[in-house]
Amino acid sequence: xxxxxxxxxxxxxxxxxxxxxxxxxxxxxxxxxxxxxxxxxxxxxxxxxxxxxxxxxxxxxxxxxxxxxxxxxxxxxxxxxxxxxxxxxxxxxxxxxxxxxxxxxxxxxxxxxxxxxxxxxxxxxxxxxxxxxxxxxxxxxxxxxxxxxxxxxxxxxxxxxxxxxxxxxxxxxxxxxxxxxxxxxxx
Amino acid sequence: xxxxxxxxxxxxxxxxxxxxxxxxxxxxxxxxxxxxxxxxxxxxxxxxxxxxxxxxxxxxxxxxxxxxxxxxxxxxxxxxxxxxxxxxxxxxxxxxxxxxxxxxxxxxxxxxxxxxxxxxxxxxxxxxxxxxxxxxxxxxxxxxxxxxxxxxxxxxxxxxxxxxxxxxxxxxxxxxxxxxxxxxxxxxxxxxxxxxxxxxxxxxxxxxxxxxxxxxxxxxxxxxxxxxxxxxxxxxxxxxxxxxxxxxxxxxxxxxxxxxxxxxxxxxxxxxxxxxxxxxxxxxxxxxxxxxxxxxxxxxxxxxxxxxxxxxxxxxxxxxxxxxxxxxxxxxxxxxxxxxxxxxxxxxxxxxxxxxxxxxxxxxxxxxxxxxxxxxxxxxxxxxxxxxxxxxxxxxxxxxxxxxxxxxxxxxxxxxxxxxxxxxxxxxxxxxxxxxxxxxxxxxxxxxxxxxxxxxxxxxxxxxxxxxxxxxxxxxxxxxxxxxxxxxxxxxxxxxxxxxxxxxxxxxxxxxxxxxxxxxxxxxxxxxxxxx
Numbered sequence: 001x002x003x004x005x006x007x008x009x010x011x012x013x014x015x016x017x018x019x020x021x022x023x024x025x026x027x028x029x030x031x032x033x034x035x036x037x038x039x040x041x042x043x044x045x046x047x048x049x050x051x052x053x054x055x056x057x058x059x060x061x062x063x064x065x066x067x068x069x070x071x072x073x074x075x076x077x078x079x080x081x082x083x084x085x086x087x088x089x090x091x092x093x094x095x096x097x098x099x100x101x102x103x104x105x106x107x108x109x110x111x112x113x114x115x116x117x118x119x120x121x122x123x124x125x126x127x128x129x130x131x132x133x134x135x136x137x138x139x140x141x142x143x144x145x146x147x148x149x150x151x152x153x154x155x156x157x158x159x160x161x162x163x164x165x166x167x168x169x170x171x172x173x174x175x176x177x178x179x180x181x182x183x184x185x186x187x
Numbered sequence: 188x189x190x191x192x193x194x195x196x197x198x199x200x201x202x203x204x205x206x207x208x209x210x211x212x213x214x215x216x217x218x219x220x221x222x223x224x225x226x227x228x229x230x231x232x233x234x235x236x237x238x239x240x241x242x243x244x245x246x247x248x249x250x251x252x253x254x255x256x257x258x259x260x261x262x263x264x265x266x267x268x269x270x271x272x273x274x275x276x277x278x279x280x281x282x283x284x285x286x287x288x289x290x291x292x293x294x295x296x297x298x299x300x301x302x303x304x305x306x307x308x309x310x311x312x313x314x315x316x317x318x319x320x321x322x323x324x325x326x327x328x329x330x331x332x333x334x335x336x337x338x339x340x341x342x343x344x345x346x347x348x349x350x351x352x353x354x355x356x357x358x359x360x361x362x363x364x365x366x367x368x369x370x371x372x373x374x375x376x377x378x379x380x381x382x383x384x385x386x387x388x389x390x391x392x393x394x395x396x397x398x399x400x401x402x403x404x405x406x407x408x409x410x411x412x413x414x415x416x417x418x419x420x421x422x423x424x425x426x427x428x429x430x431x432x433x434x435x436x437x438x439x440x441x442x443x444x445x446x447x448x449x450x451x452x453x454x455x456x457x458x459x460x461x462x463x464x465x466x467x468x469x470x471x472x473x474x475x476x477x478x479x480x481x482x483x484x485x486x487x488x489x490x491x492x493x494x495x496x497x498x499x500x501x502x503x504x505x506x507x508x509x510x511x512x513x514x515x516x517x518x519x520x521x522x523x524x525x526x527x528x529x530x531x532x533x534x535x536x537x538x539x540x541x542x543x544x545x546x547x548x549x550x551x552x553x554x555x556x557x558x559x560x561x562x563x564x565x566x567x568x569x570x571x572x573x574x575x576x577x578x579x580x581x582x583x584x585x586x587x588x589x590x591x592x593x594x595x596x597x598x599x600x601x602x603x604x605x606x607x608x609x610x611x612x613x614x615x616x617x618x619x620x621x622x623x624x625x626x627x628x629x630x631x632x633x634x635x636x637x638x639x640x641x642x643x644x645x646x647x648x649x650x651x652x653x654x655x656x657x658x659x660x661x662x663x664x665x666x667x668x669x670x671x672x673x674x675x676x677x678x679x680x681x682x683x684x685x686x687x688x689x690x691x692x693x694x695x696x697x698x699x700x701x702x703x704x705x706x707x708x709x710x711x712x713x714x715x716x717x718x719x
């Protein structure tokens with residue numbers, strides 16, 4: 001099963017083949033867990049959400065139509081699971097409540113607001129991850145869904161029950177907040 | 188032409204800008220070096236973000252599920268504590284006036300004596316005392332570590348372990364100020380339209396909860412039926428427990444049989460002869476139990492760790508299934524979403540139906556009795572324990588030379604030490620529990636517990652030193668002679684401890700002798716102190 005291409009594995013998994021489902025688990029469990037860990041507060045909740053994703057995969061894989069790459073689809077499912085988990089924690093309320101639109105004014109260029117530099121050593125990337133983990137939830141969720149799950153603004157908007165332009169604004173502000181955190185760190 | 192804002196550039200870089208807007212921006216970039224620089228920098232930033240995120244957090248790299256070592260220790264500690272508490276309680280219960288309904292729980296009743304003899308001999312023959320000694324060693328080790336690295340440990344100390352929950356529940360229940368409703372009758376019922384706002388302590392022949400208990404439920408009875416809702420934890424000492432309603436907390440089970448048909452918010456911990464999780468049942472977290480027959484037909488959201496004679500699974504387990512015991516059966520309907528690990532005596536005792544699904548690894552090991560001696564790890568482990576014993580012995584000798592040497596000499600009193608030791612081994616837990624019932628007594632009981640476990644650990648040091656002295660017959664009484672004697676003695680005790688059947692009894696005798704010698708010596712020291 002290990003050498004088999006992804007398409008065949010998925011095809012078998014659709015017919016509830018246990019080995020194929022196990023193979024998908026083996027290949028993607030870390031990526032799914034990574035997403036859950038970025039999105040949820042605790043390791044326990046991330047483990048629960050990951051379990052839930054693979055527990056339901058037996059059924060949910062039937063709805064996969066091949067229109068998008070499988071990893072992206074799986075991460076979308078996982079993202080949904082995390083948001084459901086967050087909603088459950090908040091007893092059904094929306095995860096990201098309100099977004100005030102600050103428009104698209106040109107920000108004054110400063111050391112803090114300029115994009116992150118290209119060259120990043122490994123330990124600096126650790127700093128980036130750390131800073132992302134410390135972002136407020138309304139910034140962290142869209143950012144992770146965009147750059148980890150590689151979802152489109154539209155997909156993120158659907159998941160978070162927001163308008164598309166709000167998603168764009170949140171991602172933009174998340175990056176600015178991230179730059180600010182990293183600039184403070186290096187000072 | 189006006190330059191574009193950074194946000195528009197960012198949306199463009201994310202390929203989310205409308206087609207015609209994107210075309211206009213692309214045209215603008217040809218002529219505007221400032222915006223081109225901005226777009227390049229934003230692209231680089233996206234790359235950094237993607238790469239940083241995809242290098243998963245450290246804990247994810249460690250593997251999923253979490254490393255086995257931590258849960259093994261956690262679960263072993265939980266099971267050991269449950270076992271210890273149960274034995275302590277059963278002795279304690281015997282000292283009290285027990286209602287007839289609870290007579291089955293009494294190990295010293297006419298009916299219980301035969302069972303007890305068989306159980307004890309089985310327990311000792313299968314290394315029961317070794318476990319007790321190891322448990323004491325672990326606790327002793329923890330105290331040592333606490334002393335050395337209190338700061339490091341202090342920061343990481345988290346009180347969310349199930350054992351702490353149980354202790355907290357029991358301690359809270361024992362406080363006089365705690366809002367606790369007590370009901371004692373032959374038939375105790377919480378009617379369907381009734382709500383008990385406090386925790387409920389129910390004792391009787393049959394306890395039936397059809398309404399709501401907002402706190403914890405602690406039940407001592409023959410039959411316990413939970414058809415309603417218990418918002419807190421359920422601690423059951425019933426002979427038969429049936430949960431067809433909802434328990435939102437945990438179940439700590441000390442009953443003979445437990446049937447779960449309803450919903451459980453957290454986990455089941457305990458010791459049970461027969462556990463059945465019905466196909467309508469849902470366990471919100473995991474299961475850690477030891478027992479005779481375990482049948483899982485419902486859904487367990489996290490892992491199940493089971494030490495049992497027979498384990499039948501035809502439900503769903505969200506994560507790992509780890510079992511050790513007699514036989515394991517997974518039917519066609521079984522689904523284990525994580526790894527399956529089983530320790531059985533014979534491979535033919537494991538039946539996994541073709542339709543059963545195990546998403547992770549299957550690790551089935553056959554326990555061969557002699558196997559530990561063939562593994563180098565075993566010798567390494569023993570060497571570490573021996574070194575730790577020597578270290579503790581040396582520390583004790585350096586700090587309290589007179590007391591340690593006197594303790595090892597007191598072992599020589601033979602029957603006196605043995606008899607006194609048996610009394611201390613059985614009696615101190617009762618004192619601890621009785622002391623803990625009152626608010627003032629809690630610190631004293633905790634200190635006594637610490638001293639008790641430390642003394643169990645050190646028993647082999649005093650007996651070992653005494654044995655070594657008999658064998659070596661040194662001419663002097665220097666510390667070097669004492670330590671050499673200790674090494675020889677402990678080595679002999681360790682080796683004898685591995686002799687089948689006899690080893691368990693020897694370990695028990697060593698614990699009793701050592702405890703007796705310690706108690707005698709402690710008595711002498713306190714008497715001298717008071718007369719002086």
